[in-house]
Amino acid sequence: MSAPAGNAQPQRRLSLGDAVAMIVGIVIGVGIFRAPAIVAGNSANETIFLGLWLAGGVVSLIGALCYAELGSAYPNAGGEYFFLRRAYGDWLSFLFAWARMTVIQTGAIAAIAFVIGDYATQMYSLGTKGPAIYAAIAVVLITWLNIIGTTQGKWLQNILALVLALAIIGVVAAGLSATPPAPVQAAAAAGAPASWFSGLALIFVLLAYGGWNEAAYLTAEMRDSKRGIVYALIIGILVITALYLLLNYAYLNALGLEGVKNSKAVGTDLMKATWGDAGALVLGTAVVAAALSTLNATVFTGARTNYALGRDFKLFRFLGEWRAQSDAPVNALLLQGAIALGLVLLASSTPDGFQTMVAYTAPAFWLFFLLTGISLFVLRRQPPVNADPFRVPLYPVTPLVFCAMCCFMLYSSVNYALSLDPGSIGAIVGIGVLLAGIPVLFVARTAQRKA
Numbered sequence: 001m002s003a004p005a006g007n008a009q010p011q012r013r014l015s016l017g018d019a020v021a022m023i024v025g026i027v028i029g030v031g032i033f034r035a036p037a038i039v040a041g042n043s044a045n046e047t048i049f050l051g052l053w054l055a056g057g058v059v060s061l062i063g064a065l066c067y068a069e070l071g072s073a074y075p076n077a078g079g080e081y082f083f084l085r086r087a088y089g090d091w092l093s094f095l096f097a098w099a100r101m102t103v104i105q106t107g108a109i110a111a112i113a114f115v116i117g118d119y120a121t122q123m124y125s126l127g128t129k130g131p132a133i134y135a136a137i138a139v140v141l142i143t144w145l146n147i148i149g150t151t152q153g154k155w156l157q158n159i160l161a162l163v164l165a166l167a168i169i170g171v172v173a174a175g176l177s178a179t180p181p182a183p184v185q186a187a188a189a190a191g192a193p194a195s196w197f198s199g200l201a202l203i204f205v206l207l208a209y210g211g212w213n214e215a216a217y218l219t220a221e222m223r224d225s226k227r228g229i230v231y232a233l234i235i236g237i238l239v240i241t242a243l244y245l246l247l248n249y250a251y252l253n254a255l256g257l258e259g260v261k262n263s264k265a266v267g268t269d270l271m272k273a274t275w276g277d278a279g280a281l282v283l284g285t286a287v288v289a290a291a292l293s294t295l296n297a298t299v300f301t302g303a304r305t306n307y308a309l310g311r312d313f314k315l316f317r318f319l320g321e322w323r324a325q326s327d328a329p330v331n332a333l334l335l336q337g338a339i340a341l342g343l344v345l346l347a348s349s350t351p352d353g354f355q356t357m358v359a360y361t362a363p364a365f366w367l368f369f370l371l372t373g374i375s376l377f378v379l380r381r382q383p384p385v386n387a388d389p390f391r392v393p394l395y396p397v398t399p400l401v402f403c404a405m406c407c408f409m410l411y412s413s414v415n416y417a418l419s420l421d422p423g424s425i426g427a428i429v430g431i432g433v434l435l436a437g438i439p440v441l442f443v444a445r446t447a448q449r450k451a
Helices: 016-027 031-041 046-073 080-088 090-123 130-148 150-177 194-209 212-221 228-261 266-312 314-320 330-347 353-379 397-418 421-450
Strands: none
Touching (some): 016 228, 016 266, 031 194, 031 228, 031 266, 046 353, 046 397, 080 090, 090 330, 090 353, 090 421, 130 266, 130 353, 150 228, 150 266, 212 228, 266 330, 314 421, 330 353
């Protein structure tokens, strides 16, 4: 007979390879198939274009080093929730967990599911609401798989990450084998300062690199809790940066900077130019694999914050149960799935469900990203849980650079979200749901005192 749910604890079953696959799977999603055209349109030349993708990897590595110290010093299934709780207290960690449960993670799950729905609709249409129907099916299936157990979830992640990497390598091979087009003078970039265009392009580059922070939620389940997270983050970011540089170089080789800039689906155009319609089908499969990989990893890590919230607050105690039989926080997964389905339903009433969900999540995401970066300065003054943890190099410069990046992205994400007609609705609703966590915090505290 299995141990009582309330007594079960996360087991250290994740290897370094499992964690790297999770990080790669989360980060390499549909962004790399959407962002290059925008980045190219805001780059003066090919050198700047590729330099921005390299810069995105460098900035992500700086942030990863900060998270590596936090994860090494304080390994916990709650990840950022645990860091914020130790640094600022229960009130901010509660608001973060609330935001992650209702806005950040569930909104990301819904956004990724809509990408799956959009591409699945191209293969077999279910009508005008087809993308939402496919999105809902994807949420249910991936949540169910993670409820079955951690072992099944991690193996699916490893397989999807491998398929994704092989698909991207295939796209790279097609692009590198293409005959480069004749150079075209990029007149559009000459009319405005390059710094503005580079800064604007970097917003979309960093969005394509987003998601590596989810590794913080794996620390309590990694076999090596001291250095495993450090190696996983560094290896994961290096692999992602290399793949992004290769893929974007392939885009340039096949289409040229102007061709990338003027393309609405740069990957599809590349494959059509080299392998014809069959190549476009291959790319569609790659995009679906990327979205499934990201969705699985996001569902896996998202439920861990809900689990941590349930352990600390009586009001949500049902979320703090870890089912020993499946080695997973089943109640947390079920609630997360239900909220994500509600967001799919909400976004299905807007012209672009994916865009609406991105705007819904972005401001809250970068706000708490910034607060987590600041927490490193606070926690440096406290004794770590692990003896002799990893320390970020060049302290305090490295975390200061990371915090500056977060401030820039927070400002940019708010401006970008509010500038979009359908997206502004998502941003307003997201901010409203985040603020709704304040009265819920008072109720939770009252329940704590009465317990």
